[in-house]
Amino acid sequence: MDSELRHFIKNARWFASKGRTFQVTGVRRAGTLPLPDEGPGVAIDLVEITFAEGDSELYQLPLAFRTGPDDRLEHALIGVWDDPDFGRSHVYDAIHDREAMSQLLASFADPSLSPGALAFHRLPGSQLDTSAISSPFTGEQSNSSVAFGEDSLLKLFRKVTPGVNPDVQVHRVLTEAGSEHVAALLGWLEVNDPDSQTTGSVIQLGMLQQFLRTASDGWELAQASVRNLYAEADLHAAEVGGDFAGESERLGEALAEVHEVLAEKFPVATRSPDEMAELARSMRARLDAAIEVVPDLAEHRAGLSAIFDQVAGFDAVAVQRIHGDLHLGQTLRTAKGWKIVDFEGEPARPLAERVLPDSRWRDVAGMLRSFDYAALAVARIFAGSDGTGETQRDYRGQEWTLRNRSAFLRACAGRELSDDEQLLLDAYEADKAVYECVYEVRNRPSWLPIPLAGIERIVNR
Numbered sequence: 370m371d372s373e374l375r376h377f378i379k380n381a382r383w384f385a386s387k388g389r390t391f392q393v394t395g396v397r398r399a400g401t402l403p404l405p406d407e408g409p410g411v412a413i414d415l416v417e418i419t420f421a422e423g424d425s426e427l428y429q430l431p432l433a434f435r436t437g438p439d440d441r442l443e444h445a446l447i448g449v450w451d452d453p454d455f456g457r458s459h460v461y462d463a464i465h466d467r468e469a470m471s472q473l474l475a476s477f478a479d480p481s482l483s484p485g486a487l488a489f490h491r492l493p494g495s496q497l498d499t500s501a502i503s504s505p506f507t508g509e510q511s512n513s514s515v516a517f518g519e520d521s522l523l524k525l526f527r528k529v530t531p532g533v534n535p536d537v538q539v540h541r542v543l544t545e546a547g548s549e550h551v552a553a554l555l556g557w558l559e560v561n562d563p564d565s566q567t568t569g570s571v572i573q574l575g576m577l578q579q580f581l582r583t584a585s586d587g588w589e590l591a592q593a594s595v596r597n598l599y600a601e602a603d604l605h606a607a608e609v610g611g612d613f614a615g616e617s618e619r620l621g622e623a624l625a626e627v628h629e630v631l632a633e634k635f636p637v638a639t640r641s642p643d644e645m646a647e648l649a650r651s652m653r654a655r656l657d658a659a660i661e662v663v664p665d666l667a668e669h670r671a672g673l674s675a676i677f678d679q680v681a682g683f684d685a686v687a688v689q690r691i692h693g694d695l696h697l698g699q700t701l702r703t704a705k706g707w708k709i710v711d712f713e714g715e716p717a718r719p720l721a722e723r724v725l726p727d728s729r730w731r732d733v734a735g736m737l738r739s740f741d742y743a744a745l746a747v748a749r750i751f752a753g754s755d756g757t758g759e760t761q762r763d764y765r766g767q768e769w770t771l772r773n774r775s776a777f778l779r780a781c782a783g784r785e786l787s788d789d790e791q792l793l794l795d796a797y798e799a800d801k802a803v804y805e806c807v808y809e810v811r812n813r814p815s816w817l818p819i820p821l822a823g824i825e826r827i828v829n830r
C-alpha cells in the first residue's frame with residue numbers, strides 16, 4: 370500500500386515538494402463516512418511523508434473503496450489492498466468518484482448523518498441540492514476542487530497542517546461580514562488530529578463555497594485583452610476594444626474593500642523600525658536562498674539588496690491580515706463584479722508565517738506583478754510563432770502593463786503614493802518577483818524569463 374500511495378502522491382499536480390525524495394512514514398485515518406446501501410466506502414486518510422533530509426509533510430487523501438474494478442474510474446485508481454475498514458478493495462482518488470462525492474455532499478447537507486470523527490460544519494442560510502452531480506476541476510491547482518451541479522464547490526486541501534486553515538478562516542469572516550468580493554462560504558470539514566495527544570488540535574480538511582459557475586478567470590480575461598492589443602497593428606492600449614483598464618480599476622476597488630473588512634475583523638498593528646529592518650533582512654535572506662536555486666538572479670543581487678535596504682529604516686508601517694498570494698489567477702469576474710479567491714497565502718511559506726499581519730502593499734505588489742506577467746506571457750506565444758515585430762510588441766506590451774498597473778493602483782490606494790509608500794511597494798514587488806523565479810524553475814522552467822525580465826525592470830527603475 371505504501372508504495373502505491375508514494376507513487377500516487379509523487380505524481381500528483383498538488384504535490385508541493387516535486388523533485389524531492391521521500392518515503393511514506395505513516396497513514397492515519399481521519400475518518401470514514403457511514404457505509405451506504407450501495408456505492409463505495411469512503412474514508413479520508415492523512416498520509417505522512419518524510420524526505421531524505423528528515424523533514425516531513427502531511428497530505429490529505431480522500432479515498433473511495435470498491436470491491437472490484439470500476440472502468441469509469443481507471444484513471445483515478447491508486448491501488449488494490451486490504452483495508453482494515455473495507456477489506457480487500459480497489460482504492461480510488463475519491464474526488465473522481467461521483468458516488469463518493471455525493472456522500473460527502475450529503476454529510477454537508479445534514480451533518481448529523483456523519484457522527485464520526487469527521488466534523489461537517491455549515492453556515493446558516495444556505496440550501497444544498499444533494500442530487501447535484503460532482504465534476505472535479507482540472508488544471509494547475511495546489512488543492513483539489515470539485516463542483517456540485519451549479520451551486521457549490523468543495524475544495525479539499527491536499528497539504529494539510531494542524532490548526533485553522535487561512536482560506537476557511539478568511540472566507541468565513543468575509544462571508545459573515547457580507548463582503549461582495551468573495552464566493553460565500555457555505556461550510557467546512559475538519560477533524561481532530563488523530564495523531565495528536567492534545568485534544569482540540571484540529572485539522573481543517575476542506576471548504577464548501579458558492580460556485581461562481583459563470584465567472585471568468587481574471588488571468589484569462591487579461592490575456593485576452595493583451596491578445597486584442599497585439600492583433601491591432603497600430604492602436605494604443607486605450608483605443609482597442611479589449612481595453613482592460615476599467616476592469617483593473619474595479620479590481621483595485623474590490624481589493625481595497627476586502628482590505629478594509631480584513632482590517633476591521635482581524636488584529637491590526639504598526640511595524641516599528643526594528644521590525645522593518647527585520648523585514649528587509651528576511652527579503653535579503655529569501656533572495657540569497659533563491660540565488661541558490663536560480664543562479665541567473667545573482668547578477669541582480671546588489672540592485673535588489675539596495676531596494677530591500679531602503680525599507681529598513683521606515684517607521685510606523687501599518688500591518689493587518691492580507692491575502693498573501695494575490696495575482697490575476699486568484700480573481701474571478703462575475704456579472705456582479707470581481708471576486709477574490711484562495712486566501713491560503715503563498716503555498717511555499719510555513720502556515721504560521723502566512724497568517725501573520727503584513728502590509729496591504731504585499732497584495733498590491735502581487736497584482737502589479739501579474740499585469741507584467743500577462744503582457745509577457747502573451748508575447749511569448751507570438752515570439753514563438755513568427756519572431757517578427759518583437760520590439761514593437763514589447764513596447765506595446767509594456768504600455769498595456771503600465772496602463773493597467775496605474776488604473777489598479779490608483780483605485781486601490783485611492784490617492785497618490787508618498788515616496789516612502791512607493792519604495793515599500795517596490796520592495797514588495799521585487800520580493801514577489803524573486804519568489805516567482807523560484808516558483809517558475811520548480812514548476813514551469815520555460816517561464817523563468819518572465820520574472821527575470823520583471824526584476825531587470827524593477828532594479829533599473
Ligand SMILES: Nc1ncnc2c1ncn2[C@@H]1O[C@H](COP(=O)(O)OP(=O)(O)O)[C@@H](O)[C@H]1O
Pocket residue numbers: 506509510511512513514522524552578579580581582584586698699701710711713
Ligand atoms: N467559488 C468559485 N467558483 C468558481 N470557480 C472558482 C471558485 N473558487 C476558485 N475557483 C477557480 O478554481 C481555481 C482554483 O482555485 P484556488 O482557490 O486558487 O485553488 P488552489 O488552492 O487549488 O490553487 C481558481 O483559479 C478559480 O478559477
Ligand SMILES: O=P(O)(O)O[C@H]1O[C@H](CO)[C@@H](O[C@H]2O[C@H](CO)[C@@H](O)[C@H](O)[C@H]2O)[C@H](O)[C@H]1O
Pocket residue numbers: 509510511588694696697698711714715716735738739740742743805808
Ligand atoms: O495560485 P497558486 O496559489 O497556486 O499560486 C502559485 O501559482 C501561480 C501560477 O499558477 C503563481 O503565479 C504566477 O503566475 C501567474 C500566471 O500563471 C501570474 O499571474 C502571477 O503574477 C505569478 O506570480 C503564484 O506566484 C504561485 O504562488
